[in-house]
Amino acid sequence: MFNTVALVGATGAVGRIMRQLLEERPLPAKTFRFLASKRSAGGTITFRGQDHQVEELTKDCFAGTDLVIATTPDEIARDYLPSAVEAGATVIDESGYWRMKEGVALVIPEVNPQDAINAKGIIASPNCSTTQMVVALKPLHDAAKVKRVVVSTYQAVSGIGLSGTKELEEGTHMHLHGQPYNYTAFKHPIAFNCIPQIGGEKEAGYTSEEMKMVYETRKILGDESILVCPTCVRIPVANCHSETIAVETERPISPEEARGLFESFPGIKVVDDIGSSMYPMPLNSTGSDLVYVGRIRKDLSHPNGLSFWCVSDNLRKGAATNAIQIAELLAKHRFGK
Numbered sequence: 001m002f003n004t005v006a007l008v009g010a011t012g013a014v015g016r017i018m019r020q021l022l023e024e025r026p027l028p029a030k031t032f033r034f035l036a037s038k039r040s041a042g043g044t045i046t047f048r049g050q051d052h053q054v055e056e057l058t059k060d061c062f063a064g065t066d067l068v069i070a071t072t073p074d075e076i077a078r079d080y081l082p083s084a085v086e087a088g089a090t091v092i093d094e095s096g097y098w099r100m101k102e103g104v105a106l107v108i109p110e111v112n113p114q115d116a117i118n119a120k121g122i123i124a125s126p127n128c129s130t131t132q133m134v135v136a137l138k139p140l141h142d143a144a145k146v147k148r149v150v151v152s153t154y155q156a157v158s159g160i161g162l163s164g165t166k167e168l169e170e171g172t173h174m175h176l177h178g179q180p181y182n183y184t185a186f187k188h189p190i191a192f193n194c195i196p197q198i199g200g201e202k203e204a205g206y207t208s209e210e211m212k213m214v215y216e217t218r219k220i221l222g223d224e225s226i227l228v229c230p231t232c233v234r235i236p237v238a239n240c241h242s243e244t245i246a247v248e249t250e251r252p253i254s255p256e257e258a259r260g261l262f263e264s265f266p267g268i269k270v271v272d273d274i275g276s277s278m279y280p281m282p283l284n285s286t287g288s289d290l291v292y293v294g295r296i297r298k299d300l301s302h303p304n305g306l307s308f309w310c311v312s313d314n315l316r317k318g319a320a321t322n323a324i325q326i327a328e329l330l331a332k333h334r335f336g337k
C-alpha cells in the first residue's frame with residue numbers, strides 16, 4: 001500500500017469530492033495528509049473518522065510522501081509540484097498546467113491506462129469537457145477511427161469552483177427580485193443567461209477551453225490527425241457539463257452499432273429513448289461517476305456522420321473521480337489492489 005498520500009487543494013470544490021471518494025472507495029494507504037493555502041492551514045478536516053489538521057502547501061512539505069494528488073489553480077501546480085517529484089513522489093495533477101507538457105502522461109483510465117503505468121513523475125488528469133467527450137469517442141475510434149468532431153458544450157457553473165456556484169445562486173436571487181448584481185466569477189451575469197466564452201482568447205478566435213478540447217483529445221487518443229471544432233458555452237446550471245457531439249468516422253457507424261459500442265464500454269451508460277423523453281440531463285447525472293450518452297442518431301448532413309448528446313458530472317468524472325481512478329490504477333499495478 002501507499003505509505004503517505006497527500007491531497008493538495010483539499011479544501012476546494014474538486015478537493016472536497018476527492019475526499020468523499022477516498023472515503024467511499026478506499027485507496028490502500030497508511031496515512032493521509034491534507035494541504036491547501038495559508039488561508040485554510042490550521043483548519044480541521046475529518047476523514048475516515050479522524051480529525052486531520054490542514055497543512056500549508058510549501059516546497060519542502062513533501063518529504064516521506066509517496067503519492068500526491070493535487071487539485072489547485074494552474075500556477076500553484078506549476079510552482080509546487082516539481083518539488084513533490086524531486087522528493088520522490090508520484091504526482092497526479094488535476095490542473096491544466098502540466099497536461100500538454102512533453103513527457104507528462106495525460107490519462108483517462110478507461111481510455112489510456114498504460115500511459116499512467118509507464119509514466120515517471122507527473123500524471124495529468126484532463127480538462128473536464130474533454131474527459132467526457134473522449135470517453136464517448138474512444139469506442140467509436142477503436143471501431144471506425146474518428147476523423148472529425150464538432151462539439152458544443154453547455155457547461156455548469158461548478159466548472160470554475162465554489163465561486164461559480166455561489167454567483168449563480170446569488171445572481172438568480174437578485175434577478176428574481178429585479179435587482180442588479182455585481183458579477184465577478186464570469187465575464188457577464190450568468191443567471192438567466194448563456195455565455196459563449198470559457199477561458200481566455202487563445203488562437204484563431206477560439207478560447208483556451210476550446211483549444212484544450214482540440215489538443216488534449218489528440219494526446220489522450222494518441223492520434224494527431226483527429227480534427228476537433230469546439231464551441232464552449234457556460235450555462236446557468238449548477239453542476240454537470242452537457243455536450244452535443246457530431247462525429248465523422250472513416251466508415252459509417254449506424255446508431256444501432258454505436259449504441260452497442262457505447263453500452264459495452266466501461267464508464268458509459270446509455271439513456272436513449274426519445275419516444276419516452278428519456279435522455280441524460282444534468283439534474284439526473286449529478287453525483288454519478290459515469291459518462292451518460294443519449295439522442296444517438298445519424299448525422300443527416302454526412303454519410304459517415306453520427307450525432308449524440310453526452311452529460312457527465314464535471315466535478316466527479318470530469319475531475320475528482322478521474323484522478324482517484326488513476327491513483328487506484330497505480331495501486332493495482334504496484335500492490336495488486
Ligand SMILES: NC(=O)C1=CN([C@@H]2O[C@H](COP(=O)(O)OP(=O)(O)OC[C@H]3O[C@@H](n4cnc5c(N)ncnc54)[C@H](OP(=O)(O)O)[C@@H]3O)[C@@H](O)[C@H]2O)C=CC1
Nearest residue numbers: 009011012013014036037040071072095128159161162319
Ligand atoms: N471544477 C471543475 O469542474 C474542474 C476543475 N479542474 C481543475 O481542478 C483545480 C481545482 O479546481 P476547483 O476545485 O474547482 O477550485 P477551487 O477554487 O474550488 O479550489 C482550489 C484549491 O486550491 C487551493 N489553493 C489555492 N491557492 C493555493 C495556494 N497558494 N497554495 C495552496 N493551495 C492553494 C485552495 O485552497 P484554499 O481553500 O486554502 O484557498 C483550494 O483547496 C483547478 O486547476 C481546476 O482547473 C479540472 C476539471 C474540472
Ligand SMILES: N[C@@H](CC(=O)OP(=O)(O)O)C(=O)O
Nearest residue numbers: 094095096127128155159160
Ligand atoms: N474550465 C472548466 C473547468 C476546469 O477547471 O478546467 P481545467 O481543469 O482545464 O482548467 C470549466 O470552467 O468548466
